[in-house]
Amino acid sequence: MMVRYCGLLNTNNEPVPLKSIEVELEVRDHVATVVSILNYENKEDKPLEAVFVFPLPGDAAVCHFSAQIGQTQIVAEVKEKQKAREEYDDALSSGQQAFLFEESEQSPDIFTLSVGSLPPGESASVRLEYVTELAVQADDGLRFCLPAVLNPRYEPQGSEGAGVQVTSVPASLVPYSLSFSVRVSSPRPISKVESCCSLEPLQYVNTEQTQATVKLAAGHKFDRDVELLIYYRDAHKPTAVVEAGQVSAKPGSLMGDPVLMLSLYPDFPQSVMSSLTSRGEFILLLDRSGSMGCPMSNGKRQETRIASARDTLLLLLKSLPMGCYFNIYSFGSSFEHIFPKSVEYSEKNLEDALKKVEAMQANLGGTEILKPLTHILSQTCISNQPRQVFVFTDGEVSNTKEVIDLVKKNSGSHRCFSFGIGEGASSALINGLAKEGGGHAQFITGADRMQPKVMQSLRFALQPAVVDISVTWDLPTGVSVTVLSPPITALFQGQRSLIYAQLTGQSSEAAEGSVMVKYSLAGHLSQNQLHFSLKPPEDNGLTVHRLGARTLIRSLETEEKEHRGQQDGGVKEKVVQLSLQSGVSSSSTAFIAVNKGNGEPIRGPLVRRPVPTPALMQRQACNLRAKKSCAMAARPKVKSGSVFTDINMKLKSMSRQKSTPDGMRASKEQVEMSLDMCDSTFSIQAQSKQPPRDPLMQLVSLQKASGCWLLDPALAAAVGKTSEEVENTKPSAVNQEVWATILALIWLHGFEMDAKPEWELLAMKAVSWLRAQNVPSEGVEAGNTLLGCHVQKDAMGL
Template identity: 50%
Template sequence: MATTCGLRTLKNEPVPLKSVSVEVGVQGHVASVNSTLQYENQESNPVEAIFIFPMDSNAAVYRFLARIGDVEIEAQVREKEKAKEEYDDAISSGQEAFLLEESDESSDVFRLSVGSLPPGQTASVTVGYVSELAVQADHALRFCLPAVLNPRYTPSLTAEVPGAQAGDVPYTLSLTMDIYSPSSIQSVESNCPLTPLEFFSQDKTQAKVSLSPGHQFDRDVELLLYYSEPHQPMAILEAGQPGVQSGSLMGDAVAMLSFYPEIKTEKSSHMTSSREFIFLVDRSRSMNRPLRQSSGKQSCMKITRDTLLLLLKSLPLGCYFNIYEFGSHYESFFLESVEYTQTTMQTALKKVKSMKADMGGTEILPPLQNIYSKPCLPSHPRQLFVFTDGLVGNTKEIIDLVQRHAHSHRCFTFGIGEGAHFALVNSMAEGGSGHPQFITGSERMQPKVMQSLQFALQPVGRDIAIKWNIPAGITVNPVSPPVNMLFNLQRVIQYFQLTDQNASNISGSVSLHYTVEDKALENKLSFSMKPKTDGSMLLHRLGARKAIVDLEGKVRAGDDKSARERAVELSIQSGVSSSYTAFIGVNKENKEPVQGPLQRRNIPVGGSHMCNSKYFFEVLPTFFLCSHTFCICTHDSAYLVLPAVFCASPSLFPRPFPCPCFLTPTQTNLDAFTAEEEPEDPMMEVIGLQRADGSWDLQKSLASILGKREEDMAKASPGKVMGFSSVWATVLAVLWLHGHKAEFRDEWQFVATKAMTWVRAQSGRGDLFHSFAHVRISLQQVV
């Protein structure tokens, strides 16, 4: 019997979206994207197609073009309510119309409505946007085309977004990327098959790459770009739009500045830093799923537990910490943050090892409110680490809360798995002056978390100012909001509007000033710039998007009564979308109204999808997220895994059929959602035996992992005085990490540094000094 999973037409035919074609142009750190969606109405009645799709939350959507037959319609930005009224009026009168709008809850979800598409007619819509490329831990620039759009979890459990399984996506994706780099392009890597990289210049600064033909858009498409010099400072000037009055953003020149400050600190300063660390961990049911393409099929929860173990072992003495876990409710390990000692670390580790993904939904707001309600500890700046794989429906409310407390903490975020909430992970880190990380495919979470820990432990740059030295008569005004903190080796991009700029080029310099631990520092960039006049206006639109997002935040905070009006004005002027505006296009050349009853079709996006059981949708106050072998019901904040047969035709079950949430535990299949777990990693076993002060005890469990007997290790010890056995065990453990796990150095570097700091401290004891000298050579090799 054929399943009804996946949304179909009334004739059980695929929905009318036929293909997605994407053209990407990369210029240094900026990507310009044009996505074309090809539709075909194969039914006998006119169709209104609804396509809800994910988008980079930092993207500036600036173009919406529709083609129906030979007619081309360039959509315009209007105030949202006016655009909706115009769209409704058009389709009610039988006209062909298009509407593109941003979600009210999250800036990374867009809804495209294609209205009154006549029977047998084809149509295409092109969405254009520009975004900055994120920098990865290995210095790659990351471009991501998100495909997965899971239902957003909110306490009210409302869902409007369908999805589709890999085999049910009725359209393919083609993607081509043209790359122009300021330095040579070393390579391009992807989680999807690519054609060979084709170069167009001898210095390898221009290249082209494409997805292999026939790609099914069933996962996020991720491309990593590696440049020979990815972090050289840059200043780019873009001319104003011809015909637009000077004095406005689009009429004046816009400059983009890119700095990559190097903040040098003492090698061991992180071991004496005082911080408060709070780890907020997602324990919702979906954390049981494996990472796609993950070797060994480890679950997101297992990987997160290992990462927390590594974090707890890497924390410096003198800091304070606490761990919160959340789902449909939240709990904390300690009532208040506690000092990091052997006792508190062991207590936390025991609880971490018992963590399971069994706490229901993804309600992140309540624990955040609890964390922020507690006063910060004196002289211990708060560092918040957030781990989640989920998606929420109250994104903007969460981001606003983080931003309101940015003066007292930093927020580091980790999106686990494909489909993690891009806007949430990015915007929480940006609003909290932290750093976002995404873990997908076969990537290891630990090195990325260790990079963020390094950021959190290092001193930051404050009192930031950008000063210009340019010819008189040119006024510089910031477009993007100011930067509050600088991290070591983290890129900073700012946009500025230059008024009264009539020269063909500008020579001068600009400098980035900041203070680190009361020491004034400066990064200077000299330039001779000729404004680019290619008509793309990419820098103007990126700057406009930054300003619009800042104004939207002020509206929600109630800080500025005129901010909404200014955001709408800037959106319309720049042609960049906002939460208060929408793109509207109407085919006014079609003089004859489309005849017949209008059918509405929801078009699936790649990833997980909903059950297509009409009975379930009409009767049950819930929704179902289908996978290959099971469904998840999220009624009343409960996550229960049901056999896949529930996804089949409702005729299999007698009516009225009770809500599956009321089934007893024996009637559910809770194990179906659990990934296969790998045996324990020896490296994590060794790290798990380390004490909070950085030392190891000479014991049987350590000897077993190192492949030795405890008595043999004790006999080989060059020192026989009391206390030296721990020094000897610590040296051996660190040497084993260097010899057997050198490729994972980024993960255990804090563990090893803490260990060597402890060993050096022991050399100050008279009874150990002589014995310590015998292992000096080994220590030098380790360090």
């Protein structure tokens, strides 16, 4: 399929119509309601159709779509997708104004908005509303992301699916502005709100600090994702929220009955948590596509994604317990593995793996993740070694649903932990892998360090698997429950699990119900009980209902795909009916709005205008590299994206134009500056020289598989001393390896406490090794004296 590339101007030098985007975010506890208003203006002398492709969270429930043209307000209806498309086409052929909003069939996080038959000189305002759950991050922050970049969606070789066409331009040239405001409310005080973008100061609305507002600072260029992290006090408190049904809906229906949302934070016994398992088969799958050569962030720190991933793999491998098995796969247009099959964790195997990791570059072309996952999951499992798959990728693929279905199909034999690297990584892919694989998802964006988030997931992976999970309801006579969520397959210490349920019927006996969640962990039976009201106050937002409907729709869509080709076509009908009833989008429905107006058809041929999405200059340079790599690797097709040289041509063509679409002249200096930015960015990407490894990673690289360090010049340099200083201060009763290991542990506790989440697991392994050596007390005292620290033995775990 030929991809149409277009800059600020189209091939006829005519402007695109999107002028501004306004976003209002309301966060209630850990649920977000997002209202986006897209303002269009047709400055051309002919009617046109504008097409805007953009990402939303993969689990978002789109629940409202409306448009205003002049003084006329049109509210869209949810209809079966084919009917909606036919109605849209009929409206355009009749010269009427129409709007169509639909989800991509390849991935639930890509949507297309078509604005049809906008007359010359006319303005239109489109309002889109969706609700979504906010994920809990490693530091207990709730993460919301407003994506600015729709990355190129890689299509594997031989794929026949219809891709989404995306128009990309440099972010500085995107012809529309963004305003973004946030309201936060919670039963618990709000401690802070942080962002990768500049924010105005947080304003508390009440003295309890349970309500607050914040805005994006003026001048934001929308050249990066807008990511918010919201922090509450007592974030791990379980909650049960019951939302009253819609008054106008029929009792007994999903929207007519109350819906319950349970937020569970399991609390595992300390005795279990203090003895993490030493078993497991750890398979690390690393993306080595061309875009992994991009810098981690737009700041001064120019570490590339692949370099950060190499350091992360080093830290991860050093933190694995003795007795486990491991292997490392990497992929692009093809895939490689370090060992033919998983090997036992030993010093020799670890050294062999690290040599291969150190040589890894972002040079394998596209992003074909399905083939290596298929190979990994087809391997015979090792007895008594639970398989844990860690997936690292910055990409988006056109076969997202196929990849997630594969992980779900094999979820009984493994857990999957996923990591989205950089802005624009597909939320549907990253969250879907973890959700269906019974693991945990992490996103690493902006100035985030990858290492602490990956180490948190390793702690989860080392936790014993929770089994025999059961949910028992205690409800009065006359009230029944229908669980809308799929069964819980994974529980981790400190992480939230959500359950949605519909409550049908009424009781005159009691106004309260309860639910008990039981599970078994390493032979210990645990349980959590929550009470909830059966007489909730009326709620005008229906947020919980829509999230519950979205959860059920996703489950039914998966079931429908599993039964596709069989006689039973009733599942798709259920999806459509539920979507129509709840007003929540699905892959089988679409929002359609037609303005019948005064009956006067719009005259003239309809011109289609794709609206450009912003593309980072760094991303464009990486795309060129990825494209070259792909060409060398059997030339797989890339369905959408931006091409660096094409942007150069667009910018050069701008220098020959008298004005930009907004009537602003693009001076020769501006164009040359943009070209210089492109060239300098590419030269930065082309440099193979990496910044020197930081002292922490240098020390980590020297640790042995058993947990100890060797006494040599490299160890002395890592702790900031000479070989003579280290050797001359060693107590005679302490052997060399014990002395080196004590020094390493003291240095970590004395100089790197801020990074403790990164090195804690490998330090635990070192402490276990030391305990077996009967460490003399004078060793710790001498180490403190040499390094100028005051670290106590008990602080180190000795």
